[in-house]
Structure formats: C-alpha cells, structure tokens
Amino acid sequence: MGHAMTAAGDELLTGGEALVRALCGHAVTRVFGIPGTHNLEIYRHLAAYGIRHVTPRHEQGAGYAADGYARVTGRPGVVLTTTGPALLNAAAAVGQAYSDSVPLLVVSPGMPLRHPRLSTGLLHETRSQTEALRGVAAFSHRVSSVGEIDAAVARAFTLFRTGRPRPVHIEIPLDLLEAAERVGPARISPPLPRVTADPFAVREAARALAAAERPALVLGGGARDARQPCLALAERLGAPVVTTANGKGCVPETHPLSLGVSLHSAAVQKWLVSRDVVVAVGTELAESDFWAPPPPLDGTLVRIDIDPDQMYAGAPADVPLVGHARAVLEALLPELPTHTRVPGSHDHPQPPVDAAQPRLDPARPALSASQPSLDPARSPLDRARSPLDPGHSPLAPAQLPPHHARVPEDVRALRAARDAETATRDARWIPYLEAIRSVLAEDAVVTSDSAQCCYYGALPHLPIGTTGRYLHPTGFGTLGYALPAAIGAKVARPDRQVVALSGDGGLQFTVQELATAVQLRLPLPIVVFDNGGYGEIRDEMRARGDAPTAVDLPPVDLPALARAYGGHGTHACNADELVQSLTEALDRPAPTLITVSEETA
Structure with missing residues (x-):
C-alpha cells in the first residue's frame, strides 16, 4: 500500500494514508465526497485500501447521500470534503443528521498546523472550521499529529456504537495530510456490549x-x-x-x-x-x-x-x-x-416471540368514510398486481392470530378520527400514494423531502412494508434531502427498490444530483408533486391574511431537465399512469423523474 516499515516496526505513513487506513480498519467500504486541492492525499490511497467513492455534484448532496446510506445499512456514512466552502456546503446535512440521530463522519482538511491567526489569504482560508462544525455536530476534532488521526476516527466510531449516533467532524491540517510520520498499529474502536438499564x-x-x-x-x-x-x-x-x-x-x-x-x-x-x-x-x-x-x-x-x-x-x-x-x-x-x-x-x-420471523403480514388500512372513496374495480392497487406478481398484493389483508382477530375498537375509532381531520386536504395525494404502494416490494426504501406531499401525504398515508424503510428529514427539516438520500440508499442496497418523493421547490435544492444517479446507472424513480413553488409557506401566508410573496415559482419542465442530464422524464396525469411509469422506472438503469401536478392530484 505504499508505506514503509521502520526499524522499530512502526509504519511511515502520511496523514492521508493514516486516515484511509483508520477508515478501512473500521470496515468503511464506501465514501461520498468531492476531491479538491487540499484533500488529494486522501484520495490517493482510497483504492489501495478497497474503499469505493461516490462523487455527488455538491457537498450537501454528499452529506445527504451518506445519511441515506447510513440509515439503511446501520453503518456510519462517511463524507470527504476539502477546506472552506466545501465543508460549509455539507453543514446543512450535518445538522439534519444531528437532528435525526444519524451516524455521519465528515472529514476535511483544515488550515495548516501553524497557520497564523491573522488572515494570509490562503486558498479556502476559514477563521475556524472546527467552531463552525461544532455548532451542528456532536463534536469537531482537529488533530495535531499524524499519530492522532486513528485515535480521532476511533473516537468517532465509539460514539456511533455506544451513544446516541450523531454526526462528527474530523479536521486534519492540510500540511499533516502530506507529512509522513512513524505511527504504530491502527487504534480501533473496541467492541462494547449493548447498554441495558438499571x-x-x-x-x-x-x-x-x-x-x-x-x-x-x-x-x-x-x-x-x-x-x-x-x-x-x-x-x-x-x-x-x-x-x-x-x-x-x-x-x-x-x-x-x-x-x-x-x-x-x-x-x-x-x-x-x-x-x-x-x-x-x-x-x-x-x-x-x-x-x-x-x-x-x-x-x-x-x-x-x-x-x-x-x-x-x-x-x-x-x-x-x-x-x-x-x-x-x-x-x-x-x-x-x-x-x-x-x-x-x-x-x-402470549406466544413466544421469534425474532427471526415477522409477527404479521402487512395489511392495507381501510379508508375512513370521510376519505375519498375509490372504486375497487378501478383501483390502481388492483390494476398493478398482475404485471408485478400475479395474485399478490403487498397490502393483502393480514392473517391475524386468534387473539388479534378482533381489532380493538378504540384503535379503529382513532384511525377514523385521525383521517377525518384532514380528509379534504389529503384527498389530492391518497390515490397517488396508493398507486406507489401497489408497486413497491415489502423491503422497498422510500425517501422523502420536507414537502407537503410527504409530511401531510406519505408519512400518514403511505404504509411501508414490514422490511422496508422510510427516510424523512424531520426536526431540522431541510429541503433537498430526498434525491441524494435515495442515491445513498440505492448505492447501499442495490438489490432493493428505492423511490424518492419530493416537491418541485425542494427538488431544485439538489436537482443536480440527477447527474450522479445517471453516472451510477441507478434505477431510481423520483416522484415530484408540483404545486408551483413553496406550497407550505404559501398556505401559511394566506392563513395569516398575507398576500403570498416570493413563493410562486415559474414553471420548470422537470422531466426535460432529467432527460438533459441523461435520465428519463415523464408526467403522470393520473394514478394509472403513475403505476405504469413507476413499474418501468424500477427496471430502467437510469433515474426517472415523474411529475404529478397537484391540480390533478
């Protein structure tokens, strides 16, 4: 791997190789990032240590992709940035990971070890990257020697394994990345038992x-x-x-x-x-x-x-x-x-719990009387079964154990009351969400954005399979999460269906990541509910009695934009067309952007 052994048995490593060796020692096999002038010594060693790299088109996209990767694998996502603006571009993703307790390791170069306090105009010079990241991460650790690098990485992985898994930042002075020092065996975070209560x-x-x-x-x-x-x-x-x-x-x-x-x-x-x-x-x-x-x-x-x-x-x-x-x-x-x-x-x-077996098959929840009724003969759920798995529905009625054959009345009443509260508002999304659910496998992964179609629509109304996942940017509530997070999830689980849900406003925060999905040849549908701008803020302005200001965006031909990036794009005028487009998109080795106009939803 290019390093030399000293007489004492220590290895002579640059800071860049010491970092990559430490990542490899903690079973990191994939990183997300963009190379820059100051981090090239890290990139030099990735392939030799068996670490593959994904290049998003923006560091915020790298952060969200690593977040999606972490959520579906349970392993930390790793982001490599260069100094200054690159690291700060990733800060929003760090804040989201902190809010949602996602294990994220962000590594960047920093100003040289003995960089003067007064500004010198060095490329990407930043007053204090550690102070900036300390405000959104669990900690920001600036190392002071090559030998300290593996200890910093071990510290991060110890937090991921033993505490609340939150993002951390490690800063390596750029002169240390190139400097070679004698270092001993890599220090690895020790395996520790799960903590139980008193x-x-x-x-x-x-x-x-x-x-x-x-x-x-x-x-x-x-x-x-x-x-x-x-x-x-x-x-x-x-x-x-x-x-x-x-x-x-x-x-x-x-x-x-x-x-x-x-x-x-x-x-x-x-x-x-x-x-x-x-x-x-x-x-x-x-x-x-x-x-x-x-x-x-x-x-x-x-x-x-x-x-x-x-x-x-x-x-x-x-x-x-x-x-x-x-x-x-x-x-x-x-x-x-x-x-x-x-x-x-x-x-x-009570029968004993078998952790290896699911307790129940999934079942489709009945719509309450206050929700829009759908003709069973015309349901996209029924129409979608035959082309995928004849006779099988992912939401077929559950075969309930005898002690649950009678659904508790208070739960049924609560479901109906919950749905009645928002039936009028949510009616526009439900047929399309049923269409999406009808196509998805039990282990499908759905990523969502901070968009009305997601938090009002999909969160309560799109059931996830018993082995599936739903990734949502809650708490911090960032926009632009869905597409890059879906890329990270699909990279992590290429054998599983992954679908991104977004609005037209949120998508355009990270729409350039379509190029990443094209480059990776990912079969990735992106369903975009288009309401012509920032619908939530428009509604809040109207509720206050204000005239909507700066929330209506000029229309963009998003399917054409997807095609310009080398992917596919189409528009679904109804739930039937969405079923067809999704079915085709899941088998196409490229991203497919599917728009749905909320006027027709």
Missing part, C-alpha cells in the same frame, strides 16, 4: 405496566433496532402504538394496534394525554413530532433511550430506563405478566 428501574417499569389499564407506546427512531421487542411489548400489553416520522414502520403500520405516524393528530394527542402509562422508546417527544408544543401527559411516562439527557429534557421521565432500546426491552419483557391483554377482548396466552 435492574431496579426495569422492575419499577414492569410494575407500572402490569397495573396499567390504558397503556400506550410511542416509538421513535431509537426503536428501530428493537422492532420485535417493541411489537412483543405492544401485544403483551394490548397497547396501541403511535410513531414519530423517524419511527415509521417500527411496528407494522397495518397491525391492529398501530396508529402509524399520527402524533400530529388532535384526536391522537387527546387520546395520548388520557393514557395512564405511556412508554416512549427512542424519541424526544418533541415539537417536531407533534407539530405543536407537546401536550402534557397525565399518566406515568416510562422513557427508554440511550441518551440520558432525554430523561429530563422536554417531558421528564417518571421511570427512566437508560440504555439501548433492544437490550432494555429484552430485560423488561420477562418481568411482565405472561398473558396478552387486548382492549375489548379476553386475555389470551
């Missing part, structure tokens, strides 16, 4: 849950690695489950106890306040989850979180369980009574 707290939580008459579960992104124990807990307690955007799909959204992504619903909030015990797993219970100030809970709040700060931040825990969600739940379940309690039904024996 046994006394576990027993206290079990006592509260055993006595609960009206329990509820709230699942966030921190529950994703504990889906089976979360489902087992819900079924053991007969507790309805509501999720945040990041927790979408942690429990099958068509399970009889699932309320899906519904914390924004006034009816669901009122119901949650009335619960006597609420178990919150891996969630902040934040304003960005409720879309309003979080309501005060009347009952006992049991919080399970790897982050001890969450025990007193926001809604303080009555019973704090600090640890990895899966480890805590696996300790909690044996402490609970061994019978199932389903509201409105008799007690039934």
Whole structure:
C-alpha cells in the first residue's frame, strides 16, 4: 500500500494514508465526497485500501447521500470534503443528521498546523472550521499529529456504537495530510456490549405496566433496532402504538394496534394525554413530532433511550430506563405478566416471540368514510398486481392470530378520527400514494423531502412494508434531502427498490444530483408533486391574511431537465399512469423523474 516499515516496526505513513487506513480498519467500504486541492492525499490511497467513492455534484448532496446510506445499512456514512466552502456546503446535512440521530463522519482538511491567526489569504482560508462544525455536530476534532488521526476516527466510531449516533467532524491540517510520520498499529474502536438499564428501574417499569389499564407506546427512531421487542411489548400489553416520522414502520403500520405516524393528530394527542402509562422508546417527544408544543401527559411516562439527557429534557421521565432500546426491552419483557391483554377482548396466552420471523403480514388500512372513496374495480392497487406478481398484493389483508382477530375498537375509532381531520386536504395525494404502494416490494426504501406531499401525504398515508424503510428529514427539516438520500440508499442496497418523493421547490435544492444517479446507472424513480413553488409557506401566508410573496415559482419542465442530464422524464396525469411509469422506472438503469401536478392530484 505504499508505506514503509521502520526499524522499530512502526509504519511511515502520511496523514492521508493514516486516515484511509483508520477508515478501512473500521470496515468503511464506501465514501461520498468531492476531491479538491487540499484533500488529494486522501484520495490517493482510497483504492489501495478497497474503499469505493461516490462523487455527488455538491457537498450537501454528499452529506445527504451518506445519511441515506447510513440509515439503511446501520453503518456510519462517511463524507470527504476539502477546506472552506466545501465543508460549509455539507453543514446543512450535518445538522439534519444531528437532528435525526444519524451516524455521519465528515472529514476535511483544515488550515495548516501553524497557520497564523491573522488572515494570509490562503486558498479556502476559514477563521475556524472546527467552531463552525461544532455548532451542528456532536463534536469537531482537529488533530495535531499524524499519530492522532486513528485515535480521532476511533473516537468517532465509539460514539456511533455506544451513544446516541450523531454526526462528527474530523479536521486534519492540510500540511499533516502530506507529512509522513512513524505511527504504530491502527487504534480501533473496541467492541462494547449493548447498554441495558438499571435492574431496579426495569422492575419499577414492569410494575407500572402490569397495573396499567390504558397503556400506550410511542416509538421513535431509537426503536428501530428493537422492532420485535417493541411489537412483543405492544401485544403483551394490548397497547396501541403511535410513531414519530423517524419511527415509521417500527411496528407494522397495518397491525391492529398501530396508529402509524399520527402524533400530529388532535384526536391522537387527546387520546395520548388520557393514557395512564405511556412508554416512549427512542424519541424526544418533541415539537417536531407533534407539530405543536407537546401536550402534557397525565399518566406515568416510562422513557427508554440511550441518551440520558432525554430523561429530563422536554417531558421528564417518571421511570427512566437508560440504555439501548433492544437490550432494555429484552430485560423488561420477562418481568411482565405472561398473558396478552387486548382492549375489548379476553386475555389470551402470549406466544413466544421469534425474532427471526415477522409477527404479521402487512395489511392495507381501510379508508375512513370521510376519505375519498375509490372504486375497487378501478383501483390502481388492483390494476398493478398482475404485471408485478400475479395474485399478490403487498397490502393483502393480514392473517391475524386468534387473539388479534378482533381489532380493538378504540384503535379503529382513532384511525377514523385521525383521517377525518384532514380528509379534504389529503384527498389530492391518497390515490397517488396508493398507486406507489401497489408497486413497491415489502423491503422497498422510500425517501422523502420536507414537502407537503410527504409530511401531510406519505408519512400518514403511505404504509411501508414490514422490511422496508422510510427516510424523512424531520426536526431540522431541510429541503433537498430526498434525491441524494435515495442515491445513498440505492448505492447501499442495490438489490432493493428505492423511490424518492419530493416537491418541485425542494427538488431544485439538489436537482443536480440527477447527474450522479445517471453516472451510477441507478434505477431510481423520483416522484415530484408540483404545486408551483413553496406550497407550505404559501398556505401559511394566506392563513395569516398575507398576500403570498416570493413563493410562486415559474414553471420548470422537470422531466426535460432529467432527460438533459441523461435520465428519463415523464408526467403522470393520473394514478394509472403513475403505476405504469413507476413499474418501468424500477427496471430502467437510469433515474426517472415523474411529475404529478397537484391540480390533478
């Protein structure tokens, strides 16, 4: 690999090679970034260490792609930038990863080790990159020697493995990248056991849950690695489950106890306040989850979180369980009574949980009477079955176990009340979302933008398969996330369907990443709901009684733009056409941009 051994057995490495060696030692096989004058020594060594590189067209796109890669693999996404503007271009993606607890490692050169405090006009000179990134990352570590580089990388991976996984930045002075120093064996983050909660707290939580008459579960992104124990807990307690955007799909959204992504619903909030015990797993219970100030809970709040700060931040825990969600739940379940309690039904024996098997097949939730009715004979769901898998629907009715054959009445009523609140607004998206769902496999990945069609439409109304994922930029709420995140997800999981959902305003923040998808020959549909600008802000202005200002954008022929980049582009006038376009796009070795006009949606 080009390095030399010294008499003492140490290796003579440049800072660039020391970094790449450390990444390789932590099983990094893919990085996202753009080479620049100051980081070429890093790029020189990537191939020798078996690390492949993806070149987006903007560093913000690199950050979002690495974010999507991290979310679907569970492994940290790695971003390489050069100094100054390149690093700051990635800062928005770092902020999004911090908000959504995504393990992201951003590496950049920095000003030379002994660079003077006064400006000298050096290329990309920045007053303090570490201070800038410290404001949006978990930490920013500027190394002072080649030998410190692998320790900094190990520090990052230790955080990813043991704490709340948030983005970190490592800065290597550009003169250290080229300098060769003697270094010892690479220091690797040690394997550490999953942290479980204090046994006394576990027993206290079990006592509260055993006595609960009206329990509820709230699942966030921190529950994703504990889906089976979360489902087992819900079924053991007969507790309805509501999720945040990041927790979408942690429990099958068509399970009889699932309320899906519904914390924004006034009816669901009122119901949650009335619960006597609420178990919150891996969630902040934040304003960005409720879309309003979080309501005060009347009952006992049991919080399970790897982050001890969450025990007193926001809604303080009555019973704090600090640890990895899966480890805590696996300790909690044996402490609970061994019978199932389903509201409105008799007690039934609880079968053992088989972590290797899904608990239930997915089922399509019935539209409430207040939602627009669809003619079953004309449903795009039915029409889409035969060309893909004859006789199979990804949303076929579930074969429920006997103890769940009768769906709890309060859950059905809540679903209907939730949907009735926004039936008129959401009617424009539902037929198209049904069309999308009908085409998707159970393990499909959907990425979304901070767009009305996504947070009002897809989050509550597009069920994700039992092994699928939905990636949404919640909290920080950045625009332009969907397309580059979909690229990262598809690079990570080329065998799975990946579909991006966006609006015309958000797409144009990162639309240049169509070129990246073309270069990689990715079969990637991008469905764009076009409302002629920034629809959410336009609606907010009107609600205030203001005249809409700076929110109406001139029309852009987005399908033509996709074709100009070398991809495909088309317009779907109805749900039937969207099914056809999506089906073709998923088999085409290039991105396909499909627009839907909200006037016709």
